[in-house]
Amino acid sequence: MSENACIGLSSAEAAARLQKFGPNAVQEAATHPxxxxxxxxxxxxxxxxxxxxxxxxxxxxxxxxxxxxxxxxxxxxxxxxxxxxxxxALELLRERLRIEARVRRDGKWCSISATELVPGDCVHIRLGDIVPADIRLTEGQILVDQSALTGESLPVDRKAEDTVYSASTVRRGEATGEVTATGAQSYFGKTAELVRGxxxxxxxxxxxxxxxxxxxxxxxxxxxxxxxxxxxxxxxxxxxxxxxxxxxxxxxxxxxxxxxxxxxxxxxLSLARQGVLVTRLAAIEEAAAMSDLCSDKTGTLTQNRLRVSAVEAGPRQQRQELLAMAALASDEATQDPIDLAILDAAKAEGATPPQRQDFIPFDPSSKRSEAVFAKDGQRWRALKGAPQVIAALCQGVHWEKATEELASSGARVLGVAAGPEGSPQWLGLIGLADPLREDAADLIAKLQNFGVRVRMVTGDSPATAAHVAKELGIPGRTCDREAIHEDCGVYAGVFPEDKFHLVQSLQKQGHIVGMTGDGVNDAPALKQAEMGVAVESATDVAKAAASLVLTQPGLQGILTAxxxxxxxxxxxxxxxxxxxxxxxxxxxxxxxxxxxxxxxxxxxxxxxxxxxxxxxxxxxxxxxxxxxxxxxxxxxxxxxxxxxxxxxxxxxxxxxxxxxxxxxxxxxxxxxxxxxxxxxxxxxxxxxxxxxxxxxxxxxxxxxxxxxxxxxxxxxxxxxxxxxxxxxxxxxxxxxxxxxxxxxxxxxxxxxxxxxxxxxxxx
Missing domain, CATH: 1.20.1110.10 (Calcium-transporting ATPase, transmembrane domain)
Incomplete structure (x- = not known):
């Protein structure tokens, strides 16, 4: 992403404009007492x-x-x-369920409440976000759902120089743009209401x-x-x-x-004071009846503090080249923990990536991200993602043994490749360590003592998932996504859309199901589950679909509920x-x-x-x-x-x-x-x-x-x-x-x- 495409404001300029234009919100008319x-x-x-x-x-x-x-x-x-x-109580929830925006202030990317946005701000939006204000895109390409505005169910493509409106939902891609209107002056008139029903x-x-x-x-x-x-x-x-x-x-x-x-x-009110926001009051009863909890791993059972723990370069490749290509296929603006960990490691090793011409962010369905750059007058691609996905794009790669060794230690493993358009070369593997939360095993034991069976659902490999489940004391066998309808303690290699079918399968067996999630693709599962739980790092769409929203990491909020x-x-x-x-x-x-x-x-x-x-x-x-x-x-x-x-x-x-x-x-x-x-x-x-x-x-x-x-x-x-x-x-x-x-x-x-x-x- 070009640094000069959208410069943003200084804190002083933003404060002055906030005073002039007012907060990015519209007060609702209240019924007379x-x-x-x-x-x-x-x-x-x-x-x-x-x-x-x-x-x-x-x-x-x-x-x-x-x-x-x-x-x-x-x-x-x-x-x-x-x-x-x-x-x-609902006003408290609305205050704490506010939309967050990634904005460039004083030359640095940071996260602020959407109510503090002002015209002229440089904002980055990505998959799963509710657009916080009217924005003129300066770079990137996204697929936007405008049903909240037009009633039309089909999403539309938006690219540089196009305008996206407040309360639209980003269904695919990432983009950066400049805020053109906020609050009552925006097309929609206010940010999306998250507390429903x-x-x-x-x-x-x-x-x-x-x-x-x-x-x-x-x-x-x-x-x-x-x-x-x-x-x-x-x-x-x-x-x-x-x-x-x-x-x-x-x-x-x-x-x-x-x-x-x-x-x-x-x-x-009691739950709100303890970091659990209720978006529909019926969820309090559903929490009492919940028999099965399907929990994500990252950020819920782990600390979500990823760091690069291992770099397995290929026989003829250098460690710095691998990290440079992995960094090129990452983006700081996304504030994604994996991307930030790789960028930190590349910076620490002195691995400087080349100038990027285009970037395709990580897509849960393809399980990879890509960057386009020029080398020797040719158009090259840098790819980062699931080892099996990246290896399938390369020729003659023997990745299984090294991946299995890293995964068996509990690391999350990514494959990296780079090369001319259509013929990428395998560079090696990156292992990412995410320590378990200190309280995770104890909280799982307490939930199980309450008669709630905890099942782990993760996109990691079966070897990584099995290692983590053993340390946490989660019983049951480890299954892959092909066994989503079977009775398992761990479901590994799962795509977000698989969660919906998992919830349905458990419900057909007579279970009252809780499901945690954070992404836009998790929203159907969160809506289907009797108790959908949006975790601390969840996107706005996931929060809108869930019945409970956690403001603190881990399972403590679920146990409290x-x-x-x-x-x-x-x-x-x-x-x-x-x-x-x-x-x-x-x-x-x-x-x-x-x-x-x-x-x-x-x-x-x-x-x-x-x-x-x-x-x-x-x-x-x-x-x-x-x-x-x-x-x-x-x-x-x-x-x-x-x-x-x-x-x-x-x-x-x-x-x-x-x-x-x-x-x-x-x-x-x-x-x-x-x-x-x-x-x-x-x-x-x-x-x-x-x-x-x-x-x-x-x-x-x-x-x-x-x-x-x-x-x-x-x-x-x-x-x-x-x-x-x-x-x-x-x-x-x-x-x-x-x-x-x-x-x-x-x-x-x-x-x-x-x-x-x-x-x-x-x-």
Missing amino acids: LLTFLHKFWAPVPWMLELTLVLELVLAKWPEAIIIALLLIFNGILGFSQEQRAQK AGAKSHLEILVLAIVRYLVIMDGLLVAAILAYATWMQMPLAEILPFALILLVASVPVALPATFTLATALAS VETGRRVYQRMLTYTLNKIVKVFQVALFLSLGFLLFHDFVVTPLLVLLLLFANDFVTMSLAGDHVRPSPRPDRWDVRSLVWSSLVVAGAWLIYIFLVYGAGILMHLSLPARQSLDFLGLVFSGLANVFMVRERGHLWASLPGRFLLWASLADVLVVSLLASQGWLMAALPLPIILVLLAATVLFTLLLDQIKVPLLRRLNRA
Whole structure:
């Protein structure tokens, strides 16, 4: 690449132009917070509450109407605040997922944020980049995908003097050019948005909503039975209809949207602080379920600090000539670790390459790079790439033994050749050493202890890959790309496009697959995998396709994501279990109590207070202390439902015993209704503490928020009952005895729960 084609700016000039033209970005129009808040009252869940509110107002039932209005406002504020918190998390991701640009400043190539580009900057773009601004090319040739601009799927060729536009994607080649427009002045108007689908529902949320739908159907049948019974008994419709609506509302997951938003927002913020950026929130659940991780070698398992460790020159060739030709087929502007290592070695050895006329950058499909130069009046080519590829272009080369010896030591081996057009001569081999990351073997062992099988996927030779895998402790045989559909621990000699077929093959076998990648050709595999992971050095296209983006090298971020995802799963499993149990207990108690005793065992007003009491505590589960599952998490709906039914049946017996105790104590109906209300609140709290732990409830300490929320819940409802506020008064000794009885019943039920729920955790 000609040094004079694009000179670039000095730092002082760039700073002055940044002040004049502004940052290379366009601020998105934000929705007014008031509209966002009002939107919380426009959804199926609020509609049911709003319908009930209107009915209570028509019937002049003011206490019930006030409680419903407060419940609506409470959940609206809660949902709004957590959505704002999630939005701040996404803004953090957008800030850290910014596009980087290779720019020439003060005569040196460096990497800066694309937002700092200004007109006049000299920029180098290559395969996998999202074009950061409008650029007039000065040299090189690229194939550009402009679908983000024009909607046309076919890429177009661009060469010197052509213009490429912001948000285009480089599909092939490399080029250098001068920035002509940035920010709002660019053709596209802004850089490409990388964080997509962050509001998408996860499989977990869809599953819980499906379960709740069936619960509402069950309640619908109970309501129909109550209405039929009331009609037969000629009871006033004005009394029965509010009760029926309250029964339905009691089954609606009022706190579900806020709970999921809070859980995922907290998880994404926690991961961001630890160097893992989530581009779609469903990835948190996928991380919990991941059973297989296909990991790149370079930069993920190794330090990505390549250096030339060996130079095997041919019998009549000089070491300096080999390094000079290898350096000629490399380019500093690409900032590629292999090219930089070779250029450093050539400089250290004093190997000066001739003037280059043209350069063809490395292409993963051809596995080589080329440079054109003139020698003795002829057009010559210097080639660098995979030994088998370079040797195939030469005549009579015996490269296998020397390559095998270098590869068996764990080195990455390149072949080098040079010669007149069409007849290159073999020069020899270069061995590149990339030390293993110190933490790689330990992290692989930890992932495997979590039930995640780590498979290494590399373009290196089988000998090199097998040596590295042995040092890392990766089990399984080593296969080449022809055995991509077989069960192997290491896949060697793999092209980037092979990764897509590998992911598909593992998915067909029932695996939940994670795949790491960094290049544009890795994007299909990253998109196909349940958990696509763009590593620290990934191209912009790879980042856009991935669900997780690592900002630090190595596998630590993936291990962190797995642990975090499994904790979120445990919290949501607790929420789901608790919801199913409470709906069955409350719905069956209210309906059966009415049908058997011909009275409201709990008033509609107290049912609304119960919703407040339950939701206040269950919301705190989103930040509860939990232990990650020892194996990949899979939802077993049948086991979940049947286990919940057994626990719900036990709590149903408990609440009927409470009702019977009220009769034995000769309490009035209003007092019995207060006693039943307290029984439902206390048993609801006890159930949360019982199902949050798959073992015995004392096996782990609950979160601080859960403890304080539960204590506050007990104190408030006990105060209301003892003072006779919103319900008939109960003596304090009765309240304390009921609380103690609930604790004893919980400890007894915990002995039954352990074998039932352990299956859900596969412990």
